[in-house]
Amino acid sequence: MAASNSTRVLPGFGLSLGYTLSWLSLIVLIPLVAVFLKAGSLGADHFIAAVSSPRVLASYRLTFGASLIAALINTVFGLMLAWALVRYSFPGKRLVDALVDLPFALPTAVAGIALTALYAKNGWVGKLLEPLGIQVAFTPLGVLVALIFIGLPFVVRTVQPILEDLDTEYEEAAVSLGANRWQAFRHVVFPTVLPALMTGFAMAFARAVGEYGSVIFIAGNIPLVSEITPLMIITKLEQYDYAGATAIAVVMLLISFVLLLIINGLQAWTAKRTGRER
Amino acid sequence: MSGAAAVLHGSADHAARFESKAATREPALVKWGILAVSLTFFGIFLLLPLITVFVEALRKGWDVYFAALIEPDAWAAIKLTLTAAAISVPLNLVFGVAAAWAITKFEFRGKHLLITLIDLPFSVSPVVSGLIYVLVFGAQGWFGPWLSEHDMKVVFAVPGIVLATVFVTFPFVARELIPLMEAQGRDEEEAAVVLGARGWQTFWYVTLPNVKWGLLYGVILCNARAMGEFGAVSVVSGHIRGQTNTMPLHVEILYNEYQFAAAFAVASLLALLALVTLVIKTWVEHQAGKSSQQSEE
Numbered sequence: 001m002a003a004s005n006s007t008r009v010l011p012g013f014g015l016s017l018g019y020t021l022s023w024l025s026l027i028v029l030i031p032l033v034a035v036f037l038k039a040g041s042l043g044a045d046h047f048i049a050a051v052s053s054p055r056v057l058a059s060y061r062l063t064f065g066a067s068l069i070a071a072l073i074n075t076v077f078g079l080m081l082a083w084a085l086v087r088y089s090f091p092g093k094r095l096v097d098a099l100v101d102l103p104f105a106l107p108t109a110v111a112g113i114a115l116t117a118l119y120a121k122n123g124w125v126g127k128l129l130e131p132l133g134i135q136v137a138f139t140p141l142g143v144l145v146a147l148i149f150i151g152l153p154f155v156v157r158t159v160q161p162i163l164e165d166l167d168t169e170y171e172e173a174a175v176s177l178g179a180n181r182w183q184a185f186r187h188v189v190f191p192t193v194l195p196a197l198m199t200g201f202a203m204a205f206a207r208a209v210g211e212y213g214s215v216i217f218i219a220g221n222i223p224l225v226s227e228i229t230p231l232m233i234i235t236k237l238e239q240y241d242y243a244g245a246t247a248i249a250v251v252m253l254l255i256s257f258v259l260l261l262i263i264n265g266l267q268a269w270t271a272k273r274t275g276r277e278r
Numbered sequence: 279m280s281g282a283a284a285v286l287h288g289s290a291d292h293a294a295r296f297e298s299k300a301a302t303r304e305p306a307l308v309k310w311g312i313l314a315v316s317l318t319f320f321g322i323f324l325l326l327p328l329i330t331v332f333v334e335a336l337r338k339g340w341d342v343y344f345a346a347l348i349e350p351d352a353w354a355a356i357k358l359t360l361t362a363a364a365i366s367v368p369l370n371l372v373f374g375v376a377a378a379w380a381i382t383k384f385e386f387r388g389k390h391l392l393i394t395l396i397d398l399p400f401s402v403s404p405v406v407s408g409l410i411y412v413l414v415f416g417a418q419g420w421f422g423p424w425l426s427e428h429d430m431k432v433v434f435a436v437p438g439i440v441l442a443t444v445f446v447t448f449p450f451v452a453r454e455l456i457p458l459m460e461a462q463g464r465d466e467e468e469a470a471v472v473l474g475a476r477g478w479q480t481f482w483y484v485t486l487p488n489v490k491w492g493l494l495y496g497v498i499l500c501n502a503r504a505m506g507e508f509g510a511v512s513v514v515s516g517h518i519r520g521q522t523n524t525m526p527l528h529v530e531i532l533y534n535e536y537q538f539a540a541a542f543a544v545a546s547l548l549a550l551l552a553l554v555t556l557v558i559k560t561w562v563e564h565q566a567g568k569s570s571q572q573s574e575e
Contacts, residue, residue, distance in 0.1 A: 107506025
């Protein structure tokens with residue numbers, strides 16, 4: 001990575017880049033490479049056995065299924081919440097706006113025990129759902145609730161700035177051309193917001209797939225029923241099965257990398273569609 | 279994960295802009311419908327869990343609450359959490375500034391790859407973030423035998439907790455600074471250098487005042503995550519009470535021992551930390567919005 005600009009005026013290129021690359025390698029790259037090397041030493045049979053045992057397969061189904069549903073729910077309600085925050089004035093709006101980021105700031109373990117207390121049979125929400133025969137805590141439904149909690153701000157915070165930057169002229173033009181409000185939203189606003197909405201969806205999904213702290217308390221962690229994939233890594237570690245844990249970690253890392261590439265692509269699309277820098 | 283820290287943008291209430299015009303206004307019924315549904319969703323999924331923490335913490339009265347906080351193991355956990363944050367936040371601050379300087383003030387090949395790599399820790403599951411250090415420094419890891427020969431411990435000890443914390447908070451400062459410093463360009467710094475300022479002076483007097491709000495924003499989000507991290511720290515901690523238990527891990531232990539009031543008491547401290555973080559964050563956004571308005575005028 002040599003500087004291509006020979007007329008550099010500012011000092012500190014070598015120092016800052018050198019430091020950045022060394023620290024990045026030490027903290028992030030070398031430890032990540034360790035996982036792949038360790039997995040590589042497993043041998044294909046052992047690796048495949050570790051990542052495709054029935055319990056692990058069940059955990060993939062739950063993790064990806066619940067993450068997908070949670071991200072979809074967050075996309076719908078996150079768009080509505082972002083819309084309300086940008087377009088309407090209402091009492092307590094600033095408080096709501098600030099608290100949307102709560103899942104970023106609240107430690108996941110705290111969220112986990114709070115959600116469990118809420119949705120347990122004697123909890124505020126659990127008590128209401130019990131007569132309806134709906135049990136949330138210690139079932140896959142509990143996993144879904146936790147993943148909705150941690151994913152919501154991703155959708156709101158990616159869509160909100162795009163809605164704020166939207167010029168009113170386009171909607172006014174649409175209306176003056178005879179569109180009704182719904183058509184103006186459907187054909188003018190929605191296409192502009194769509195890339196950001198998909199970015200928010202992908203971010204919420206990616207976060208949900210790796211989530212651990214907020215889920216394990218409410219999930220109940222019943223084998224084959226409510227075990228998430230990150231918990232399978234912990235379970236293997238507790239049994240001193242480092243090879244098995246590493247194999248599952250490699251699967252999760254590869255999925256994270258693919259999701260990261262998709263999110264970067266979506267962000268580039270958002271920037272292009274709205275003329276807005278990332 | 280990318281986007282865990284929203285990029286700083288000035289906030290102001292523009293709702294009147296939309297509500298004053300018929301073309302950008304929904305029928306009242308639609309408006310109230312959207313407000314009712316979205317705020318109910320907000321209330322159930324965000325507000326209720328937050329309230330629950332404090333209600334559960336005080337369920338058995340203030341005596342039990344304070345007893346849970348002054349108990350020695352709780353104190354040890356609080357101290358360890360503060361220590362881990364006090365080490366990892368400055369490390370990431372220095373890194374973030376260095377990375378942003380290199381990336382935004384110079385041209386070089388591979389810049390986009392570098393930015394993606396800096397963001398990488400956000401995409402890694404917390405559990406995997408802990409596991410990678412177990413594989414490097416653990417008993418069966420690369421450096422395990424060497425470390426035990428020299429009677430040093432990283433995993434299941436404080437250094438491992440610090441390392442895991444540094445990893446999960448790695449991108450926070452850098453990703454706030456990079457877009458800000460990119461947008462500001464290099465002209466001011468170049469002028470300062472041409473006028474005879476030394477490198478550090480240029481940074482201190484020219485760059486820093488321009489990015490101070492973004493820097494503060496990154497630091498408080500970094501700190502909140504550092505103090506609250508659970509998954510990654512859980513893997514490398516070993517859960518030794520009074521020694522390698524951070525506050526979130528202490529909450530877990532108390533909860534699993536059915537000491538619910540005590541667990542929620544410690545959790546309420548972390549919830550307070552989250553609220554303070556959000557207050558400072560909102561204030562910083564307000565300040566940044568004001569200063570960007572001033573510079574536009």
